[in-house]
Amino acid sequence: QSALTQPASVSGSPGQSITISCTVTSSDVGDFKFVSWYQQHPGKAPKLLIFDVNNRPSGVSDRFSASKSGSTASLTISGLQADDEADYYCCSYTGRTTRVFGGGTKLTVL
């Protein structure tokens, strides 16, 4: 059981928006300041989408956005495209030099 809880799956139609949540369920996570999000297509290495809660690396589409409220971080994908179908993971630095991933969310584009 991860200290970060994500829904196992979400789905949406092309053009729609979806949101994936990431909720702290353990005090081991610390102050939840350094949250990042990753996209992983089957058989591929993960790709960084968001760092420091709501910042996009250069080259990542602005259709990906993120936020945090209290103990829940959220990733929103707008204008869903077929290629967005993938697994998505949140991750947090715990403040004690360790990191923890959420269990992952499978996004299905209908």
Next chain:
Amino acid sequence: EVQLVESGGGLVKPGGSLRLSCATSGFTFSTYTLNWVRQAPGKGLEWVSSISSSGTYMSYAESLKDRFTISRDSAKNSLYLQMNSLRAEDTAVYYCARDRFGDYAFENWGQGTLVTVSS
């Protein structure tokens, strides 16, 4: 271009040892924290270990720290993971990942190397 290339995976018997390597290029090696992240077949990502840019500080997932050792060699621009007393549950793809500078996000990833622990 930043490149991370893992090697050293393979089939090992329970109780055995394996040393993974990650050859890096395209950045100033001594400036970045490096990490190992693993993924068991059909499962999610699991952070394994991190080592500071200087190699001074290492951290491990609590369940692994007595069996795994992370290290780095600046002369070879390489990261390593020594894995001892391997168990079936250590079967996974092991990824090498570089942090964003001064941050705690995994900015660059290797393609992964598969470790299979089985008799």
